[in-house]
Amino acid sequence: EVQLVESGGGLVQPGGSLRLSCAPSGFTFRNYWMAWVRQAPGKGLEWVANIKDDGSDKYYVDSVKGRFTISKDNAKNSLYLQMNSLRVEDTAVYFCARHGRRVFDQWGQGTLVTVSS
Amino acid sequence: DIQMTQSPSSLSASVGDIVTITCRASQTINTFLGWYQQKPGKAPKLLIYTISTLQSGVPSRFSGSGSGTDFTLTINSLQPEDFATYYCQQSDSVPWTFGQGTKVEIK
Numbered sequence: 117e118v119q120l121v122e123s124g125g126g127l128v129q130p131g132g133s134l135r136l137s138c139a140p141s142g143f144t145f146r147n148y149w150m151a152w153v154r155q156a157p158g159k160g161l162e163w164v165a166n167i168k169d170d171g172s173d174k175y176y177v178d179s180v181k182g183r184f185t186i187s188k189d190n191a192k193n194s195l196y197l198q199m200n201s202l203r204v205e206d207t208a209v210y211f212c213a214r215h216g217r218r219v220f221d222q223w224g225q226g227t228l229v230t231v232s233s
Numbered sequence: 234d235i236q237m238t239q240s241p242s243s244l245s246a247s248v249g250d251i252v253t254i255t256c257r258a259s260q261t262i263n264t265f266l267g268w269y270q271q272k273p274g275k276a277p278k279l280l281i282y283t284i285s286t287l288q289s290g291v292p293s294r295f296s297g298s299g300s301g302t303d304f305t306l307t308i309n310s311l312q313p314e315d316f317a318t319y320y321c322q323q324s325d326s327v328p329w330t331f332g333q334g335t336k337v338e339i340k
Contacts, residue, residue: 151329153277161269161277161320163329175327211276218324219267221288223276 118142118222120212125227132202132231138195138212138224146170146190149215152197154208155226162208165197166215180206202231235260235323239332245340252308254335256321261301265324268297268306271334272317280319281306311337 124136136152152164165186166175174186185198195212209228213220236259246252256266266284269277279288281297284304294309308315316339321332 160334161271161322161331163322163331166327166329177328215324217282218265219279219282219322220269220277221279221282223278225276 118214120214120222120224122210122212122224122227125210125229127230127232128202129233130202130204130231133200134202134229136197136199136210136227140193140195143214145193150188150195151213151215151220152186153211153213153220155211156208199229204231207231234328235262235326235330237321237323237330237332239321239335241335242333243336243338245338246311247340248311248313250311252311252337254306254319256304256332258302258323262323262325266304267322267324269320269322270317271320277320
């Protein structure tokens with residue numbers, strides 16, 4: 117059974133940093149592109165970042181470019197999202213997702229990030 | 234960026250109804266269009282990919298169709314567990330984008 121388990125969310129002040137982690141299981145992690153997708157409270161889904169299976173290519177939505185970094189450690193079977201210079205508008209549930217067949221075919225349960233003073 | 238616009242934003246329907254949700258893209262999408270279902274407090278679930286391919290384990294009452302800029306999700310014989318919010322999403326070009334969602338409520 118495929119599972120994705122996020123961790124690392126919490127309350128942070130504007131301008132602060134947070135690192136999210138995602139622990140996958142049930143599939144060969146190194147063979148898949150992975151992604152982070154977020155959902156602000158009461159709002160729709162927004163793709164945040166993608167990373168190629170071998171970690172060589174990364175893509176970001178414009179609103180997080182230069183502030184967020186996605187990374188993938190195939191040896192440790194882990195996906196990360198380093199978030200710096202956080203803004204109030206980054207408040208959301210962040211989902212780790214497997215990007216297979218060019219869709220988000222498996223999702224974690226999400227971790228809440230709250231940016232507030 | 235490709236903008237995805239869903240209609241309607243919400244609808245009320247009864248068990249057994251046929252429900253149709255449309256998704257219009259601001260540019261032509263060649264292949265990579267998916268549909269997701271999300272229930273309150275839960276992660277989204279993939280229903281359909283590449284416009285019309287049913288994800289494994291998804292009931293056959295769900296179907297997808299369309300081409301170019303216009304796409305449709307159809308739910309035949311709506312079941313109680315289908316009351317949820319549905320999103321379309323394109324992966325033809327970065328940034329990958331979602332529609333704003335369609336909430337299906339009980340009439």
